[in-house]
Amino acid sequence: MRSLPSPAVVDPVAIAGTFADAAALAHGLTTSTGVMMAFFDRTHRVGWVNARYAEWFGVRPEALVGRTVAEVYGDSAYALAAPRIDMALAGQPMRYERLLDRPGDGPRWISVSLHPHRDTDGRVLGVFACSVEVDELRRTRDALDRSLQEIAIYLENSPLAVVEWDRAGRVRRWGGQAERMFGWSAAETTGRSADELSLVHPDGRSAADASLQALLDGRELRNRMVCRNLMRDGQAFHCEWFQSAFVDSTGSTQGVLSLGQDVNARVEAEEQLRHAANHDALTGCHNRWHLVQRIERALNRARCEGSRLALLYFDLDRFKPVNDRHGHATGDALLRAAALRLRAAAPEADCIARVGGDEFVVLLADDRSPAAAEALRAAMAQRFREPFEIGTLRLEISASIGIAHHPEHGDSPDALLREADDSMYREKNAR
Numbered sequence: 001m002r003s004l005p006s007p008a009v010v011d012p013v014a015i016a017g018t019f020a021d022a023a024a025l026a027h028g029l030t031t032s033t034g035v036m037m038a039f040f041d042r043t044h045r046v047g048w049v050n051a052r053y054a055e056w057f058g059v060r061p062e063a064l065v066g067r068t069v070a071e072v073y074g075d076s077a078y079a080l081a082a083p084r085i086d087m088a089l090a091g092q093p094m095r096y097e098r099l100l101d102r103p104g105d106g107p108r109w110i111s112v113s114l115h116p117h118r119d120t121d122g123r124v125l126g127v128f129a130c131s132v133e134v135d136e137l138r139r140t141r142d143a144l145d146r147s148l149q150e151i152a153i154y155l156e157n158s159p160l161a162v163v164e165w166d167r168a169g170r171v172r173r174w175g176g177q178a179e180r181m182f183g184w185s186a187a188e189t190t191g192r193s194a195d196e197l198s199l200v201h202p203d204g205r206s207a208a209d210a211s212l213q214a215l216l217d218g219r220e221l222r223n224r225m226v227c228r229n230l231m232r233d234g235q236a237f238h239c240e241w242f243q244s245a246f247v248d249s250t251g252s253t254q255g256v257l258s259l260g261q262d263v264n265a266r267v268e269a270e271e272q273l274r275h276a277a278n279h280d281a282l283t284g285c286h287n288r289w290h291l292v293q294r295i296e297r298a299l300n301r302a303r304c305e306g307s308r309l310a311l312l313y314f315d316l317d318r319f320k321p322v323n324d325r326h327g328h329a330t331g332d333a334l335l336r337a338a339a340l341r342l343r344a345a346a347p348e349a350d351c352i353a354r355v356g357g358d359e360f361v362v363l364l365a366d367d368r369s370p371a372a373a374e375a376l377r378a379a380m381a382q383r384f385r386e387p388f389e390i391g392t393l394r395l396e397i398s399a400s401i402g403i404a405h406h407p408e409h410g411d412s413p414d415a416l417l418r419e420a421d422d423s424m425y426r427e428k429n430a431r
Contacts, residue, residue, distance in 0.1 A: 183232030313420035
């Protein structure tokens with residue numbers, strides 16, 4: 001386009017040429033653009049449309065000029081457009097999205113902008129309408145909105161505690177189940193860290209912090225952990241957490257999503273199973289299986305360090321007559337009392353196990369000398385000569401105690417247990 005001539009020299013021919021160029025440029029722009037453009041006068045009648053606008057309706061531009069917007073759109077579509085055209089005619093620009101039927105193609109989403117057109121005195125003469133088809137974008141956005149709504153509904157109603165952390169490790173989302181599990185509301189937790197809320201028991205806080213930080217630092221994309229959490233009132237419970245990092249298109253971590261489930265019952269059941277697998281149900285002492293494992297570990301250490309260990313093998317004398325005379329309930333109570341007395345008499349023992357009906361074994365993994373173990377055996381034998389008070393009964397029994405030393409009597413659990421058992425029978429038969 002040629003520039004306007006200097007105000008000092010007015011050339012009517014030059015001015016006419018400039019405006020002719022401007023008109024040509026405007027025509028070129030409105031013809032080649034992908035934007036649908038139209039002009040509506042104050043009576044809602046079409047005064048002009050560009051080729052793209054007419055193409056939408058499947059006609060030539062001149063077929064629309066002079067018709068009312070109601071005739072072009074149809075009554076139902078016009079009912080939605082008319083108030084907005086009136087607002088633009090009142091001088092207020094408008095922008096909105098709407099569905100509009102495209103002949104042969106059905107309803108399509110378009111984005112419409114209405115701009116008042118004023119004369120030199122500022123009076124509104126009509127409205128320029130600029131429309132762009134955004135059907136694919138709108139439908140994609142609607143699908144995304146539906147997906148986000150579905151996700152939000154799931155997260156809010158999930159049986160899992162949903163917690164979202166920002167890059168600084170502060171709560172960004174706190175789901176409904178998290179509120180119920182911990183006793184904190186979403187409003188109370190937002191923007192606060194796990195430490196501020198005391199969500200994790202002190203015993204496991206460092207491990208929980210490390211697990212979250214590994215995700216925030218980008219060293220891991222996901223991880224899983226079980227930790228002891230704390231409710232708002234301080235009550236502890238076990239929770240299993242499945243955690244994943246939020247990573248953007250550049251690979252940068254933007255936060256972490258943690259999904260937690262209360263596994264307190266499961267952990268307690270597992271602990272009970274582990275206890276049952278390693279302990280005697282009646283006395284609470286370790287069982288033979290666990291004793292053998294402990295002896296093996298003690299032997300490995302003794303081999304490496306050149307240290308000693310000893311086994312004391314107990315058999316309760318006169319237990320069977322008590323059991324036969326007073327019944328199994330009294331016999332069981334006597335076994336429990338004997339186990340308690342063993343623990344009290346040998347606090348330095350590494351393991352006390354019940355290995356038979358009335359037989360117990362004490363492992364001394366730090367046997368300083370054969371003499372020290374012999375002294376302990378004598379002291380324990382003396383303790384078992386003292387009567388047991390079981391209910392209203394005063395029961396007198398004793399204990400035959402065998403002993404085996406490593407390395408003198410063997411280098412395996414079987415060898416040491418066999419020697420301790422033989423030693424116990426030798427003592428019993430010597431009485």
